[in-house]
Amino acid sequence: MAPPVTVNSINPSTELIAFLCAHINLRILSFRQVIECEYAVRGEIVILAQKLQEEIKANPAAHPFEEILYCNIGNPQSLGQQPITFFREVLALCDHPSLLDKSETQSLFSTDSIQRASKILDQIPGRATGAYSHSQGVKGLRDTIAAGIEARDSFPADPNDIFLTDGASPAVHMMIQLLIRSENDGILCPIPQYPLYSASIALHGGTLVPYYLDEATGWGLEVSDLKKQLETAKSKGIDVRALVVINPGNPTGQVLAEENRKEIAKFCKEEGLVLLADEVYQENVYVPEKKFHSFKKVSRSMGYGEKDIHLVSFQSVSKGYYGECGKRGGYMEITRFGADVREHIYKLASVNLCSNISGQILASLVMSPPKVGDESYESYSAKRDGILSSLARRAKTLEDAFNKLEGVTCNKAEGAMYLFPRINLPEKAIKAAGEARTAADAFYCRRLLTETGIVFVPGSGFGQVPGTWHFRCTILPQEYKIPAVVTRLTDFHKRFMDEFRD
Amino acid sequence: MAPPVTVNSINPSTELIAFLCAHINLRILSFRQVIECEYAVRGEIVILAQKLQEEIKANPAAHPFEEILYCNIGNPQSLGQQPITFFREVLALCDHPSLLDKSETQSLFSTDSIQRASKILDQIPGRATGAYSHSQGVKGLRDTIAAGIEARDSFPADPNDIFLTDGASPAVHMMIQLLIRSENDGILCPIPQYPLYSASIALHGGTLVPYYLDEATGWGLEVSDLKKQLETAKSKGIDVRALVVINPGNPTGQVLAEENRKEIAKFCKEEGLVLLADEVYQENVYVPEKKFHSFKKVSRSMGYGEKDIHLVSFQSVSKGYYGECGKRGGYMEITRFGADVREHIYKLASVNLCSNISGQILASLVMSPPKVGDESYESYSAKRDGILSSLARRAKTLEDAFNKLEGVTCNKAEGAMYLFPRINLPEKAIKAAGEARTAADAFYCRRLLTETGIVFVPGSGFGQVPGTWHFRCTILPQEYKIPAVVTRLTDFHKRFMDEFRD
Known part of the structure; x- marks a missing residue:
């Protein structure tokens, strides 16, 4: 005789459920x-x-x-x-750590790859590259990434703000999921855009509020247009919560000018919008007159601190000069999100346990490549x-x-x-x-x-x-x-x- | 002046859309x-x-x-x-293929790991382990997995039936997604069960139809109870589409008896149910009186061919004696699904481009480990x-x-x-x-x-x-x-x- 059963009768935090009910909507x-x-x-x-x-x-x-x-x-x-040799040396040594104990390894691998692999293995609990990691990713690798961000931006970065993911896409989905509560929540997105954004907003039941890159001015981003689109959306009862910027641009290939980046940061601060900065092409700039600067650097340079602007930066190992698409590595850095929101992001990350460890290691490597003086630096x-x-x-x-x-x-x-x-x-x-x-x-x-x-x-x-x-x-x-x-x-x-x- | 725009105005197959509308429901x-x-x-x-x-x-x-x-x-x-050395040797060589050209490699790596890595690299287009692969996974690796399934079951397996995934969970989600059209569609699941199933069914808006593992008889599965639950569900207007079996069991640790496996296959055939066989613990059997046999082997042994039973088998690199959780590898084998359904599964797989290549390689290795006579076999x-x-x-x-x-x-x-x-x-x-x-x-x-x-x-x-x-x-x-x-x-x-x- 089969009795009635309770499925999923565990006792989750009521706060968590309330939050998720409010924030998640799938259609x-x-x-x-x-x-x-x-x-x-x-x-x-x-x-x-x-x-x-x-x-x-x-x-x-x-x-x-x-x-x-x-x-x-x-x-x-x-x-x-071809992949960067140093990166692949480190991955190989982390996959097969007993190589580090063999004398032949000294002649087969660069000295700095051996040192780096040893350091990474020491950072992974039990040196177990075959174990599920912390849901945010291995802490030591996040330390390295945070240090890489600091070196890039000349502003501090906190490893607790880093979430390692299988490429940038799952990170984007996670943030959109947290931002959208109903179809009345909107997100400003560039047109043309990488379809991940429109898809993710639709998937989570929100409204895409388009802003237009102006083809006539080299796919420029006009803040006046941003403002107009925001006002139009507001007048329709849309609560616009965030702005997506893809810089350098996909599919449009432009790099935002310095003044433009500042205007965007200012706009987000003033309007209280989360700035979702897709910065996966940060290494891919081809003209001397333009430089990549992260929106974190831009906003901190303007004197905006943690309290002034909600900022998320997405990065991937699939792009740049490395192009390691098959490795499925990436991360997001989130700043100005309270402990409560960070906890909810952690819960979402936990659903999939963790991202793959090789991808995590590679994400740490692209944010901390060989330096002048390292054996691999020249090659x-x-x-x-x-x-x-x-x-x-x-x-x-x-x-x-x-x-x-x-x-x-x-x-x-x-x-x-x-x-x-x-x-x-x-x-x-x-x-x-x-x-x-x-x-x-x-x-x-x-x-x-x-x-x-x-x-x-x-x-x-x-x-x-x-x-x-x-x-x-x-x-x-x-x-x-x-x-x-x-x-x-x-x-x-x-x-x-x-x-x-x- | 910003003109109106069309987002996502590409021209997808109307068949595809109709299928997805009918088959996908998120709540x-x-x-x-x-x-x-x-x-x-x-x-x-x-x-x-x-x-x-x-x-x-x-x-x-x-x-x-x-x-x-x-x-x-x-x-x-x-x-x-500790991980299996042969597996890690192959992964290291595939991560850093130029090792294969070095004489020191001969003394550092086993002969069979060198041969295997060379074979795998030849199977990957351009030997590019850093590229996105075919959405189902690298064809050559699927060939190897199909051969491994054949060796295990003594029945043929088709590489086109294999979908490589980041662990078994995404494969489970994909199948549940395809099976559920509305809350009137039900899936028979064991209680107690691994919560992935209840979660995935709920996520896709279907109904979990529980059947009860009987604690008093060692978590036995009574087909009479299956039938009863099926009838009860039918009487409530539920269209029961599939049966989940976890063998060996999670969280219950039992291994199904031979007679029981046959009854289950017969039940699925007679009732026209898709049999979703979670077989990720296929290597984890600890008592001499029980053996693992896949449901494919069981059903083929009963004379059931491709036309008799819809069968999906899930496998993962995270379990077994290998336990490579951090690598995020796995696959599903689907049989008796027409070209149309297979095409739709392919589309779902394409959304995430591909699973990580190291996980794909590892999935091929666990299904084709060293054999008697190979250098690594003894260790x-x-x-x-x-x-x-x-x-x-x-x-x-x-x-x-x-x-x-x-x-x-x-x-x-x-x-x-x-x-x-x-x-x-x-x-x-x-x-x-x-x-x-x-x-x-x-x-x-x-x-x-x-x-x-x-x-x-x-x-x-x-x-x-x-x-x-x-x-x-x-x-x-x-x-x-x-x-x-x-x-x-x-x-x-x-x-x-x-x-x-x-």
Whole structure:
């Protein structure tokens, strides 16, 4: 005889439940958007590309091109970028610590990688890289990251403010989840934007309050527009709680000017908004006239302390010069959140126990790479500079090539890993796309793929002014392949325009 | 002037949207349950334990015990279990592939680890362990896992049926998400159960249909009870879609008998239920009279083919003799799902791009460990057998100790990593717990912690017959510490009963 049972009858903190009830709202329709959005960079066109790749392998003669040129996703090592040796040495030693006791290791590994691995292992309780860690991540690794942030910003950082995550995305989801209580809660987001934000806001049942990057001024961010959008949202009863800034920009590739960063910090302080700063491309700046400065540094430089501004900074091991996407590492730094809110973030982090330890270690390494005098420093800095200067050249070459195409304009490639050129599609092409039941930019991208093997993502996946069309192109194909991308694209574009020109 | 914009206006497959609308349902209240449930194994009592640990460090003399004895979570390496050398050698070589070109590597690494790492790197496109992989996981690694499943079961396995995930939990969430369309969809789950299932069902807006493991017959699973619960659910208008079986059991530690496994497969076939088989403890069997057989092997042995039964098997690198929790690796094998459903699972997997590559590699290694004749085989098998036989002894010692305590009964420890003893708490203790506004089993566990340093999880976190009280105790403290656990527990229990005995 089966008796009645109580499931989940544990005795959680009533405070916790009240908080979560107030702060969490999940909605069915929104999940659809997650799928759609993320789908864009790994979606239909990419699946078609993979299919074509198989066909080429089976029958090379049947296709007009020999290989697929993937420009769809920020996945540098898939296109041949090599990892930083020092980082991989440390990971290998942490994976197999008994190497540290062997004499051969001295000749196989750099001295500083051996020292670093030993230090990291000492920081991990029981030197157990195979154990679940503290839900925020290993404390010693957070100490290192905090020190790295201090060195970058020249302002203090607290390891208790760091939450290590499997890449930046789970951190973004966590913060959006905490900020949104109902559909009346809004978050200001740039348009165009990386679709993670729109998806996450929708998933948690909130309202995206768009602000517009101005293509005409190099995807500039106008604080006057921010204010206007905020007022409009307020007038509709929306409680705007936070502002998302992606700097350097994705998909737009701009780097915010100093004055602009200050205006944004001031705006958030005055309006009491949480500033969600997506700073995952902090190492990816390609023009001498622009520098990356974190919003924490900017706000502290303005004299804003812990009490003045709620600030979250997201960082990832997948981008920068390291591009370690497969390792799934990242963190967020949260400042000016009280012990109560921090406790709730901790609870959310605990649901998944912890992020993977290799990703945690790598996050500590990218925030504390070799220093002058370390054995690895020269090879590390040469590789880093080589990758970044090559990316800068590729960005410039592609930018110039886009600007030479009929009806295409492309803003300056200042940072990140993308260009977001605008294409003025002929009416005839738009009509053909309509008949093919697809967006006009997707129509262009599909034709580009099947005729040249080049993979772009349609701009409609990121948001754009209606009636304008864009695509996102990464700058990641190896440098020697860029001329092929340019030639094929240029030839295709001419044929396409000849076919559809009004 | 900011124009109106379209966000997320890409053109997804309408089929996909229709499917997702039909199959996905997220609800607010349910998320609360996730937090509550997962909270149990990492919750209030664990936070108190960590606090006590800090206090002991600062002032050892002020506490009646020298260290905290963590028996709350299946995290073997945190308690000193060493990883399998071969696995870590391969991971290190894959993290730093240039080691393969060095002569010193021959003397530092086993021959078979070098061969395996070379093979794995050849299977990864571009040998890029730092790149995002295919959303299902690296194809070559799935080939290896499928071969491992074939070797285990003596029935064919298809790499296209494998989805690699960051541990087993994301795979469970994915399947529950696909199965639940509304609150009228039900899933049969054991009680007591690992709270992941109740949480995931609630999260996705479905109904948990409980079936009862019978404590009196060693946590046996009665198919007559399954049928009864199914009929009851049907009479309430619930469309029961799947059955969860955890074998070996968590938190209950039983291993299903052969006849019982067959009855379950037959029941699922006849009732058209998806069988969700949590088989993450497949290596953890401690009694000679019981063997693990996968439900795939069981059903194929009964003559059931692909067309007869929908089957999902979950596996993880966190359990077994390997216990690699920090690596976050796992997979699910799905059989008898059409191309359409498989495509939708692929879409869900794509949202997170891919699981971490080290976890993927490790999942391939645990399903294809060294074989007789390989250089590592002897040390590997000695370590494996040593760990498993030690776990068996620890389980037996703890089981015997529990059964000697006044008012406590404990079923045989057949498998997994847990015991789930029942404690007959005196009325006076239950009253004291009520006054302290806590569940009676949590009251006991808290007292146990503060007086002895031993950390158990209250049974109420897993579901139990109302009025009965249990706790979950892992068998993972190192073997030399088990006598201390037994002594401290026994002494505490006597004092507790002396204080509260009716």
